[in-house]
Amino acid sequence: MTDQSIQLASLIASRLCHDLLSPVGGMTNGIELLQDETDPAMREQCIDLLAQGARRTATRLRYFRLAFGAAGGFDDLLPVAEIKELVLAQAAEGRDIKVEWVANAEGFSKPAAKILLNFALMGIEALPRGGTLSVAVEQRGGEYEIAIRAEGMRIAFGEDVGKALDGTIPTEELSAHTVPAGLCRMIAQQTGGGIQHAKTEGALVLGAVLPNG
Structure with missing residues (x-):
């Protein structure tokens, strides 16, 4: 190790x-x-x-x-309904967060599920005063396209989290706060995918394209 x-x-x-x-x-x-x-x-x-x-x-x-873990059993794909249920339950712990969910996929590969769940976690944390978390997943050809938009009165998204997503912070300088973003970057790199993010005054957008398999 x-x-x-x-x-x-x-x-x-x-x-x-x-x-x-x-x-x-x-x-x-x-x-x-x-x-x-x-x-x-x-x-x-x-x-x-x-x-x-x-x-x-x-x-x-x-x-x-x-x-974060190695869960998911031996199945090639994780059920869409299970991932949706987890996101809804996590968002319910926030302050007045509404979830909009659109997923055109047969199931999630483990890398895609990890990216989506960590993106959703960052999106929920970006809405300390509540708002809307929009989740969209498209499985087409040999790729997953994942997009999460957090929209609310206040967007809490630190510069350090953005740098962790970009890969401009080395692993040894990550923190417990930025490790979900760092993990997303590592998964994207290892699978040959890519991630991006953008923040405005009232919204945060997180996106990823990952190979299917």
Whole structure:
């Protein structure tokens, strides 16, 4: 394993820990309150808190399992419905984010699924005040064309994330925040595809073209 591979794995692990800390912390608080609470109504609220934290944790683990991990079984293609479900669930954790989904594909190759999920993650994070996340996928000939547009009152997209997508930041200088963008760039390079991005005052567009296979 190279130093770059170790660095990338460490950053992904840091990102996972960061994003799972909030829902797991919520469950911890719920358990602590439940242990000391005797009022039935308050105990019911504690149980609701635990259930909410468990759902959020499970959703994020499923999402990250495909976005960062080697999941997907032995099938050549991942179901479109499964990827859509994960994006909708992740967006539901944001602040008033509406998802528009158009996918003309029989299924997603693992590289295409990872690019789409990481793009969607960046798009959701770019909408701290809510907005619309538009996902479009076209499978034609031997290629996947993926486009994600995040549109809202405020677009949060740091210059460092753009540089990670462009490849102007070396792997050793990536952070837990920029590692999804760096991973997208690496996948595109390894598969012979390409990615691009553009930001305006009210929108962020992320695009990728990947070989089918």
